[in-house]
């Protein structure tokens with residue numbers, strides 16, 4: 001079942017990217033799949049309407065809950081982070097007033113966090129795979145995951 005729901009969510013992402021003017025080839029590359037699959041998504045041939053409806057229901061949840069579900073659908077962090085980025089435009093933000101410069105967040109497994117020459121924590125969100133490690137390591141709650149888009153679903 002998780003793979004069916006993942007297909008449904010990928011289909012919704014593919015449609016969203018198509019509406020933004022992306023070509024089938026570009027969408028296939030982004031979702032790490034082939035053009036035939038993307039063509040099926042865009043023409044409504046796959047997945048089934050029932051799976052698509054279930055996927056749409058998940059995406060109606062507040063982003064923090066929907067993202068948790070999406071993260072359980074596959075262990076492929078690259079693909080889940082790409083999907084979540086299209087749907088919600090997430091960012092890891094640093095609250096400098098709370099940061100004690102302990103350096104714990106520098107253990108980001110994707111090298112998305114650095115300390116700059118002024119001793120300020122800087123996040124490169126383009127590298128972030130939304131694994132949540134920095135959020136759990138930060139002892140002061142100085143890091144926050146925010147969703148800049150709400151992904152309002154078209155009915």
Ligand code: SF4
Nearest residue numbers: 108128129131132134
């Ligand atoms: S969520 Fe994960 S990938 Fe993103 S900055 Fe934090 S540790 Fe790095």
Ligand code: SF4
Nearest residue numbers: 099100102103105138
């Ligand atoms: S883990 Fe938190 S307190 Fe420590 S350096 Fe990173 S943002 Fe600052």
